[in-house]
Amino acid sequence: MSANTTTRASTFVDEKRLAGRLAAMARIGATEKGGVNRQALSKEDAEAQRQLVDWGNSLGLKPSVDAIGNLFLRLEGTDPSAAPVLSGSHLDSQPTGGRFDGVYGVLAAFEAVEAIIASGARPRASIDIVAWMNEEGSRFAPGMMGSAVFAGARELDTVLAVADATGVTVEKALADVRESLRDVPERWLGERAAAYVEAHIEQGPQLEKEGLTIGVVTGIQGKRTFKVRVDGEAAHAGTSTRAERKDALLAAIAMVRALADALHDAEDIVKFTVGRFDVKPSAPSVVPSSVDFSIDLRHPDSQVLQALGDKVRPLCEAHAGVCAVQVTELSTAMSLEFPASLRGLIRDAAARLDLPHRDILSTAGHDARYLHPVCPTGMIFVPSHLGLTHCEAEFTSSADLAAGARVLAEVLIELACRQAVTNTMRSLPLSSQCSLD
């Protein structure tokens, strides 16, 4: 396979077709303010999956679903013994999410595959377009359930038992979604993969600020998440004195304040977020008896992240006052670096296509985090207007979106044709130690 052939495939990427599919997906769960609310395993998510399968059918792609609800569309390769190359992202969104986060990576892969078909290329390995189940984790927490179970990082049964705020389990919600995909055959969970490439909007302002089109993602910054439970005592707002009160809200506020101060860095690299803060019993004339709040803490340096995260518990305990506090760490993901081989493929493709590019660290987490230990993994970023994301105002131009799909098409066909040594499975060595040719 020569560079000419792969360049040819990318020329078949159609900006309008990609934009049209993104617009169609944006109508599923559309919010009034131009965003989407398409939370994992909702009926909107099911509708989006159905749409993807229908598009795939008309292109001759073979759909399949695994036991955790990851959806695959396969372009069959010429060599059935070759492990497939995976590319995709997720279709689910935050409650007030944007039109690109996740769905772009799935549709960019779709566009790349359609371009490869149109170019007449016949890749040796199969290419699987994948939509991972529940990346966002807003309905069922924590997120990245599909990729984590695929990669063997979480147990299927544990994840199936997770319930949303109304008590519905992942298992039940999955069964409902499966109903609308009755024609789609089941696939073995955690099949071998030769490589994984994920396209995504940057979710930060760097590329736009520097006038660049492509981000060659070097790795993903680490993240530690916690839940904090503060227990005080309900009391009457008009009769209980300050001395008598055990006000869970004031205690929780003191904790958040202390954390914000202690995690403050002049360089503005630390990311500290309290996104949930639930007060009980939530009545204007009752002193709060309890507060449950979340902590999301990120830093690109794993050692710094470790040290900062270790401050959370003692700081919360120090500011509990007369209340009781319980700090639980929900997840720890240290920073990771994608293999140089795959970063090189992406960089070379961007250069061949004359697209201005740079290396960039992903400060957001992605399904690629879980694929990284399973097979050689890489990510392609396109610009994100003002860096706005996880909100309805999210925006990337159609030209930039198409540019990302062109790079992806180049990389996918290169991986699927050159692939020879890497029949990797989850049991094989870390991806950074895998060879790509």
Add this chain to the structure above:
Amino acid sequence: MSANTTTRASTFVDEKRLAGRLAAMARIGATEKGGVNRQALSKEDAEAQRQLVDWGNSLGLKPSVDAIGNLFLRLEGTDPSAAPVLSGSHLDSQPTGGRFDGVYGVLAAFEAVEAIIASGARPRASIDIVAWMNEEGSRFAPGMMGSAVFAGARELDTVLAVADATGVTVEKALADVRESLRDVPERWLGERAAAYVEAHIEQGPQLEKEGLTIGVVTGIQGKRTFKVRVDGEAAHAGTSTRAERKDALLAAIAMVRALADALHDAEDIVKFTVGRFDVKPSAPSVVPSSVDFSIDLRHPDSQVLQALGDKVRPLCEAHAGVCAVQVTELSTAMSLEFPASLRGLIRDAAARLDLPHRDILSTAGHDARYLHPVCPTGMIFVPSHLGLTHCEAEFTSSADLAAGARVLAEVLIELACRQAVTNTMRSLPLSSQCSLD
């Protein structure tokens, strides 16, 4: 009517009967932790009203309901031209409320009336036991709807249009409750009243601390309530820098912290409570875009209350940072003093019954606040264990509850027999200027 006759009536108060009725009511909406969840116009509230009507029927009392859902049980007096004496409180509770707040005042009036009947006394004026609609204001805000509309302080139509968090209006919920009271005739809204006496648990620890049984309530401390809306911007927890963020939660926390500091008094008289604090979109990995929080501010000195309340808006605005803030005052109730005449009746009754008593200010609001401008109004407090209230642990001994009902029986029969001048209506001068004999 001699003191002998009134003393006689109070001897018919039955501690066990009163405790039994309170226990029966506590089963309606009972929570696991021994409290009640019987919010206004819920099916539990309807069930409690039905129970009260049934008890009244078996005692020969005449039930009636007015247009705002206040429920009355009348013991007919011998003089139909005499304005009735009112006594009661409310049957609704906070979401995690106790077994005594409100319902005690209704059942103490019921017990007093049953005792008066048993004593053979025939009062000249009718005595109306009343259960005011929605005192707590936890489902439909603000509270004290029934007494406020009865007193003409709020418009019927405005209150009927208030909706709960699920969009159900007071009008719709009232119609549902009315269904279960189809046999109860409607009564003219805001009928004249000769006097109003409300028994209630103290909701503070003073009486218990001093080993006293009866509180002669001197008045009600003032209260100003506000809602504060903080608008920031949703952003990704992993990618947006601190400099880029408009974090509504951190801004709201700075406001609450500043308010708590500014309203701090060494004497611990100011009551400052933030009971609701609702964060949107409430996802662990999304920087909060908005916070709505409540402020409940009380002080017995109206001038101090005015001055402290005036600090709320500037303090919130000063700590908004990059966010926008909107402060709305929901209600202003200055401190009030009950008429000396009625306080004297209560004090004398407690003395005659050899019950240790003291004058006490109510730091909580009560329906009596709205009756005060309409007719001579007074309140009787009984001890509240540790002052715990608006919570499931609320407790008062049966002996103290019965003592309060004895004082109430004495006061009610005195008012209903001696009443002569006070055919007061809402249009008459303030109660503190009314004569009681």
